[in-house]
Amino acid sequence: MAKRYSSGLVWFRRDLRAFDQAALHQALAQCARVHCAFVFDTDILDALPSRSDRRVGFIHASVVALDASLRALADRQRPVLHVRHGRAPETIVALAAELGVDAVFANRDYEPAAMARDAAVAGALESRGIAFHDFKDQVIFERDEILTGSGTPYAVFTPYKRAWRQALEPGHTAPFDVHAEDAQLPADAPALPTLAEIGFDAGNLGELKLAPGVQGGEAMFADFRERIEAYKVRRDYPALKGVSYLSVHLRFGTVSIRQLVNFALSVGGQGAETWLSELIWREFYQMVLWHRPDVVERCFKPEFDALQWDDNDAGFAAWCAGRTGYPLVDAGMRQLNQSGYMHNRLRMVVASFLTKDLGVDWRRGERYFAAQLNDYDLAANNGGWQWAASTGCDGQPWFRIFNPVTQSERFDPQGRFIRRYVPELARVPDKHIHAPWKLTPVEQAGLGVRIGTDYPAPIVDHALARERTLARFRAVRGQ
The missing domain is CATH 3.40.50.620 (HUPs)
Incomplete structure (x- = not known):
């Protein structure tokens, strides 16, 4: 031909x-x-x-x-x-x-x-x-391929997901054959430049054991394939090996989205269905960004552009450093700073804390994540932050505010994850590790951790912060 x-x-x-x-x-x-x-x-x-x-x-x-x-x-x-x-x-x-x-x-x-x-x-x-x-x-459906019955983009995930599934046909996930004749790919390129030649080094990539390339993606995918059945029950617990860890490979295309979706469809079951929903969330946010590029700087729900955020530089700095006095929040931020990765449940927890407890504009947190995340993707990062801040599409309702202590008790009940990233609290017993400021001075001395000296006291009272957040949103909504 x-x-x-x-x-x-x-x-x-x-x-x-x-x-x-x-x-x-x-x-x-x-x-x-x-x-x-x-x-x-x-x-x-x-x-x-x-x-x-x-x-x-x-x-x-x-x-x-x-x-x-x-x-x-x-x-x-x-x-x-x-x-x-x-x-x-x-x-x-x-x-x-x-x-x-x-x-x-x-x-x-x-x-x-x-x-x-x-x-x-x-x-x-x-x-x-x-x-x-x-x-x-990089997606199964793009731009305006999935629209409502009236021809408008979806603003809520669940009906989008339903339409996505209904529209899916075998051709949408068929892999692209790649075959080359000897003459098609000429070997006329110069030697590849080194990292040093472009002015960079590898950071702590080797130390993190973050395997690059298609070989790294395939190894990580092979490992997850053995665990996918338990994905639904384990994915919210940061101390467990429950998630796929494929986000950085999806970001840079060292795995194929069609390969992943085909696998999820072929395996079936609760784990695979739940994971497929996460892949569809990724496409939902890509669709939103394509239709609404203004969300990069503005709220998806325009009424919330009028929100009056707090000028809280000290709180933001403590949040960035993992020094808020709330152990699960601090553990999540330290994981991010050390590795460039943060567990998805913790992304929601720390984002809620910054916007709802500290009253800081979601855009500041979004930009910090953009600078730190190995898997940074504008659509997903923006969508996740606006979800947590209640300014986005299908967002957490503004009157529902994560309690950082109860989130900790529920998703890291033995404090295993906290102890890994907040070693100051290593000796604190399980029942106190989620709120160590409740330890008496005598108990603190016995455990070798003085709250306010060895580990910060809470920089904000959650109950009072919750009331301020409710008032902030009510002011905008005229309630």
Whole structure:
């Protein structure tokens, strides 16, 4: 079958794999020769606060693994992947011209900045007579594929999930075949730059044992497949190995969403169904961001833009450092700071605490998570924070406020997780570890922990904070 183009360029972004990859599949099907590229985008890298960033280390190692996969696909010894360092729009256009390709292929991104970037690239390529094609790859349903009966986007998750399931057909999860002839993937790329050459180091990636690339994703997925039956009953307990830990691999495309959904559908049962719901939540937030890019800075529910948040810099600093005096909140924040990961239940707990107990604007917490999370994804992070703050779609109702002590008692009853990240409380017995300030001075002395000295006293009274939050929301709603 004749090829549509003599040559093309696949631009890898958040899809760092050489299997079940839509853009790569399309390029190989349409082009006689296919070049591949990844750009370490200085627009993103230069905004990072540190040159020692786990995410950059993860991406770099995954890019090295991607090149190895492409070499195996094409039976090549030399690098196949062109890896550049610069502003992505100019770099991709210049590389396309340098290689003399007829078209550039990429998978869609739904973040506002990424869409603006891609529009600029498409325009610049068109002016040079080069086509730009983009494809759906990181989700099962995108943009406006799932709408209400009246043709509007969903604002509540449960009916969205129902519509998503009803719309799902085998073709939506069919993998993209990736086959290359020897001549299709030329080995004409220069050696890949090192992390040091782009001005970074790996952070504590090795120390965290965060395995990058498709091999890391597959190993983690294989481990979860053995545990998925217990997912529903174990997923809310941070001291247990209950969740999939695949979020960073989903973020950078070192696993395939179609692969994961197909597995969940084939296994069935409570665990798989509950996990599938979490994958659908991910698409729900992607859909919301595409329809409502204003949620990046504004509340999904416009009435709550009028909320008067507290100017509480001291409280925010204590929250960031894991020094609030509420053990589960502090343990969650310390886990984030040390590892770049936070258990999903704790993300809700600490977000509720910041917005509902400390009265701090959700945007400040969202930005802190963005700087720290290995798996940072704008749509999911924004959606989760607005859910916790009660300003978002399908959010926790404003009058329901997480109690950090009862959350601790319920989801870390023996304090195992707390003791791991708050070693000051290691000797505190189970019945007191959730509220150690209730220990008498004599008990504190016997346990070797003085509240207010060795570990902070609570920086806020939850009962009083709850009343302030209710008043804040009532003022906006005119109640």
